Every structure is written in C-alpha cells, then in structure tokens.
Amino acid sequence: MSAPATEQAPLRLNDLKRHTAALRERILAATTRVIDSGWFILGPELEAFEREFAAFCGAGHGVGVANGTEAIELALRAFSIGAGDEVVIAANAGMYSTTALLAVGATPVYADVREQDLTLDPAATEAAITPRTRAVIATHLYGRLADVRAFRALADRHGIVFIEDCAQSHGAAEDGIRAGAWGDAASFSFYPTKNLGACGDAGLVTCRDADVAARLRRLRQYGWASKYVVIDGPARNSRLDELQAAILREKLPLLDSWNARRREIAATYAAVAVPDLRHPDVSGEGYVAHLYVMRSTRRDALRDHLLAAGILAEVHYPVLDNEQPKVDRRDLSASLPNSVRAISEILTLPCFPEMDGTDIARVCAALQTWSA
Incomplete structure (x- = not known):
C-alpha cells in the first residue's frame, strides 16, 4: 500500500x-x-x-x-x-x-x-x-x-x-x-x-x-x-x-545575477498563453522583475484558483492614492481611467531568485489550468 x-x-x-x-x-x-x-x-x-x-x-x-x-x-x-x-x-x-x-x-x-x-x-x-x-x-x-x-x-x-x-x-x-x-x-x-x-x-x-x-x-x-x-x-x-x-x-x-534569474522566471511565466491572462512586458534591461504582475478581468477568481493550488498571490496595490481615506479625492478618478481599470485586474505571482524549477513549473501548471 x-x-x-x-x-x-x-x-x-x-x-x-x-x-x-x-x-x-x-x-x-x-x-x-x-x-x-x-x-x-x-x-x-x-x-x-x-x-x-x-x-x-x-x-x-x-x-x-x-x-x-x-x-x-x-x-x-x-x-x-x-x-x-x-x-x-x-x-x-x-x-x-x-x-x-x-x-x-x-x-x-x-x-x-x-x-x-x-x-x-x-x-x-x-x-x-x-x-x-x-x-x-x-x-x-x-x-x-x-x-x-x-x-x-x-x-x-x-x-x-x-x-x-x-x-x-x-x-x-x-x-x-x-x-x-x-x-x-x-x-x-x-x-x-x-x-x-x-x-x-x-x-x-x-x-x-x-x-x-x-x-x-x-x-x-x-x-x-x-x-x-x-x-x-x-x-x-x-x-x-x-x-x-x-x-x-x-x-x-550579487544583484545583477539575481536580476537575471528574476527575468528568467518572468519569461517562463510570460510564455503561458491562456485566455484572459495578460502578461507584463518582460523584455529588455529596463525590467528587473521585482514583482511579476499580470492582469485578468476575473482577478479574484484567478487568485482563488491559485490559492487552491497552494500558490499565494497578492494585489500591488488595491487602492489608488487619491481614493485613500486620508486623501479622499475620489472626484479625480474619472481622469485616471487606466489606473482605475488596472486595480481591479492586477495580480502578483511569486517571483524571487531562489525559486527552483519545481516552483516555477507549479505556477505555470496552475496558470495553464485556469479557465475564466
């Protein structure tokens, strides 16, 4: 047995x-x-x-x-x-x-x-x-x-x-x-x-x-x-x-080598093509993959799907500055359409230099099984 x-x-x-x-x-x-x-x-x-x-x-x-x-x-x-x-x-x-x-x-x-x-x-x-x-x-x-x-x-x-x-x-x-x-x-x-x-x-x-x-x-x-x-x-x-x-x-x-590893992880994620998943641009020296932030119009359902696979994902950031209680300038939001739309779609995936092949494959597999 x-x-x-x-x-x-x-x-x-x-x-x-x-x-x-x-x-x-x-x-x-x-x-x-x-x-x-x-x-x-x-x-x-x-x-x-x-x-x-x-x-x-x-x-x-x-x-x-x-x-x-x-x-x-x-x-x-x-x-x-x-x-x-x-x-x-x-x-x-x-x-x-x-x-x-x-x-x-x-x-x-x-x-x-x-x-x-x-x-x-x-x-x-x-x-x-x-x-x-x-x-x-x-x-x-x-x-x-x-x-x-x-x-x-x-x-x-x-x-x-x-x-x-x-x-x-x-x-x-x-x-x-x-x-x-x-x-x-x-x-x-x-x-x-x-x-x-x-x-x-x-x-x-x-x-x-x-x-x-x-x-x-x-x-x-x-x-x-x-x-x-x-x-x-x-x-x-x-x-x-x-x-x-x-x-x-x-x-x-060690920073440059860590950044290179982050870019490798990001490039692997970005190769996963699934409907309603929008990947960031991971090309070039202008990107060091501090956070791997993708987008979905059903972000919360995607986060639940990843959590069920044991993958913790977060939102960076869920509230616009002008809508914070301390600032409270919600009247400005209409002039920030890209910012407003993005906060309901963004989701951050694990991405750090010490991730191994098993970790990365685990994230990719969870993304590939996502169906909006």
Missing part, C-alpha cells in the same frame, strides 16, 4: 528564509565586522556602501537614510519643495510618494499611467503641470523603468525637478544607464523583499549635484552642520546604520 501524498507547502510571493540561508556566512561575516569595530552609526561601512551603490547606479552621489519613504521625503526637502508646491505623481504606486508629499506639506497632483506598463504617463504628466508645479516623481513600478528619457526632457523643458522612485527597480537600465542616474535625485528602498534588500529597513538617495548631496547629509541628521549645530531644516533623524550597510555591501555584487 502506497503512502499518502504529502501536501505541498504554500508557495509565497517571496521567501526570505531561503534567500538569507544562501547568504548566511556573508551576513555573519558582515555583522561580525561591524560589531568588532564598535562603530554602529554613520561610519566606514555606510560611507563605503554609499560610494559603491552610487557607482553601481552611475550616479554622482549616494546618501544613506533610514528607509525608502524617507528617501523620497528628504529628496523633496533637499530641493526646498513644501507648502504651496505641487508635485505630479501616479496614484497606483502604494501611497509612498503621497506619504512623503504630505510630510513636507506639498500637494500631490495625480496623473494617469500608461496602459502598457502602468508607469506614469509623460503626456498626462505634462498636461497636469501648472505654475505651481515644482517636481515630478516617476515610480519605476514592479521593476519596469518609467519613460526616463521623456521625463528627463519634460523636467528640463519646464524647469522642474525630476525625482525617480527606484524602490522596485534596483539595476534596471535604459541604454546602459541605470535607474538612479536619470533624475535630479532618486530614492531607493532596501526593504528586505526588494531586489537588493537589507535585514531590516534601509534607504538611500542618489543625486547628481554635490551641493544637493551635502544638504541631504545635513537633513538626514537634524540639519547639523556639525554636532549639535543646526543650520538646515526642517530635518529628520533618518540614518542607514552600519549593520545594514555592511550587509548590503555583501549583497550588492
């Missing part, structure tokens, strides 16, 4: 235990190095990581901060953007830019996204610009670069600041120029699930100008010119600590 089949464990969107296990010795060596040094804040590990990550991006400067949302906020503050200023953003990117804008007192102006990749539409952005517009924040959503050339030209044409939100796009590039090197400033998150993730919260701002970098360094630490001497602000206490910097230094050399 044969033994009963073993029930498969759920396949999660990301498995940090598997990711960390492969790096255990590197991480332990990094943390030991910091502990033995006795230097835990704003020390040599952070300085080295700031240089190394800025060089990886091809940016002039890197300034480590506490997390990705404060990276956006401090980038805004570095350009003195605040009360009375407008900043054009997308409404479908998880509220992070809106949170930063509310923190500095600026007004978010929502423009629609492009249908093909759900990144901010340059034409819609230009139509939203007014005399009060100071900046545009383009989020590279799901690992796909926004139209960086168009936004760079738009910002130069209108004399406004171009900020990239790179939280989901570490290593993505266009014509060899990586995310973080196109804007006047760019924000990065190293939240553990990112393509380059810390073992906790961490963030960084890249920028072109040395004076902007110097101001960011003041603003991340109380506005100090020197210890206890405040010359700038409003400022924050927002520092990327030595332990996280050391861990990120160990991981950075």
Whole structure:
C-alpha cells in the first residue's frame, strides 16, 4: 500500500528564509565586522556602501537614510519643495510618494499611467503641470523603468525637478544607464523583499549635484552642520546604520545575477498563453522583475484558483492614492481611467531568485489550468 501524498507547502510571493540561508556566512561575516569595530552609526561601512551603490547606479552621489519613504521625503526637502508646491505623481504606486508629499506639506497632483506598463504617463504628466508645479516623481513600478528619457526632457523643458522612485527597480537600465542616474535625485528602498534588500529597513538617495548631496547629509541628521549645530531644516533623524550597510555591501555584487534569474522566471511565466491572462512586458534591461504582475478581468477568481493550488498571490496595490481615506479625492478618478481599470485586474505571482524549477513549473501548471 502506497503512502499518502504529502501536501505541498504554500508557495509565497517571496521567501526570505531561503534567500538569507544562501547568504548566511556573508551576513555573519558582515555583522561580525561591524560589531568588532564598535562603530554602529554613520561610519566606514555606510560611507563605503554609499560610494559603491552610487557607482553601481552611475550616479554622482549616494546618501544613506533610514528607509525608502524617507528617501523620497528628504529628496523633496533637499530641493526646498513644501507648502504651496505641487508635485505630479501616479496614484497606483502604494501611497509612498503621497506619504512623503504630505510630510513636507506639498500637494500631490495625480496623473494617469500608461496602459502598457502602468508607469506614469509623460503626456498626462505634462498636461497636469501648472505654475505651481515644482517636481515630478516617476515610480519605476514592479521593476519596469518609467519613460526616463521623456521625463528627463519634460523636467528640463519646464524647469522642474525630476525625482525617480527606484524602490522596485534596483539595476534596471535604459541604454546602459541605470535607474538612479536619470533624475535630479532618486530614492531607493532596501526593504528586505526588494531586489537588493537589507535585514531590516534601509534607504538611500542618489543625486547628481554635490551641493544637493551635502544638504541631504545635513537633513538626514537634524540639519547639523556639525554636532549639535543646526543650520538646515526642517530635518529628520533618518540614518542607514552600519549593520545594514555592511550587509548590503555583501549583497550588492550579487544583484545583477539575481536580476537575471528574476527575468528568467518572468519569461517562463510570460510564455503561458491562456485566455484572459495578460502578461507584463518582460523584455529588455529596463525590467528587473521585482514583482511579476499580470492582469485578468476575473482577478479574484484567478487568485482563488491559485490559492487552491497552494500558490499565494497578492494585489500591488488595491487602492489608488487619491481614493485613500486620508486623501479622499475620489472626484479625480474619472481622469485616471487606466489606473482605475488596472486595480481591479492586477495580480502578483511569486517571483524571487531562489525559486527552483519545481516552483516555477507549479505556477505555470496552475496558470495553464485556469479557465475564466
């Protein structure tokens, strides 16, 4: 008599235990190095990581901060953007830019996204610009670069600041120029699930100008010119600590290979042709598959189908920023048709570098048996 089949464990969107296990010795060596040094804040590990990550991006400067949302906020503050200023953003990117804008007192102006990749539409952005517009924040959503050339030209044409939100796009590039090197400033998150993730919260701002970098360094630490001497602000206490910097230094050399593996997984998913499944564009260096987000007009039924197969899928993101209770600008939704339609269709599949062939085949098999 044969033994009963073993029930498969759920396949999660990301498995940090598997990711960390492969790096255990590197991480332990990094943390030991910091502990033995006795230097835990704003020390040599952070300085080295700031240089190394800025060089990886091809940016002039890197300034480590506490997390990705404060990276956006401090980038805004570095350009003195605040009360009375407008900043054009997308409404479908998880509220992070809106949170930063509310923190500095600026007004978010929502423009629609492009249908093909759900990144901010340059034409819609230009139509939203007014005399009060100071900046545009383009989020590279799901690992796909926004139209960086168009936004760079738009910002130069209108004399406004171009900020990239790179939280989901570490290593993505266009014509060899990586995310973080196109804007006047760019924000990065190293939240553990990112393509380059810390073992906790961490963030960084890249920028072109040395004076902007110097101001960011003041603003991340109380506005100090020197210890206890405040010359700038409003400022924050927002520092990327030595332990996280050391861990990120160990991981950075592996990022390109991780991104390549993510692209392989995405390409395998995209080859599954089933009615009412719309795959993202997975081609080119501008996509690093941070999240594999597909679309279906029967999204909730698809999610239930995947769950029955032990595959956990999520929605990134279920509520537009302008419809959040804190913001409550539902009257704007009619002008955001692509954004509104997408939030009822999008579904994120598991996609992380440690997935093996069995994991990938399991997802593909579940998609192939889906019938709308």
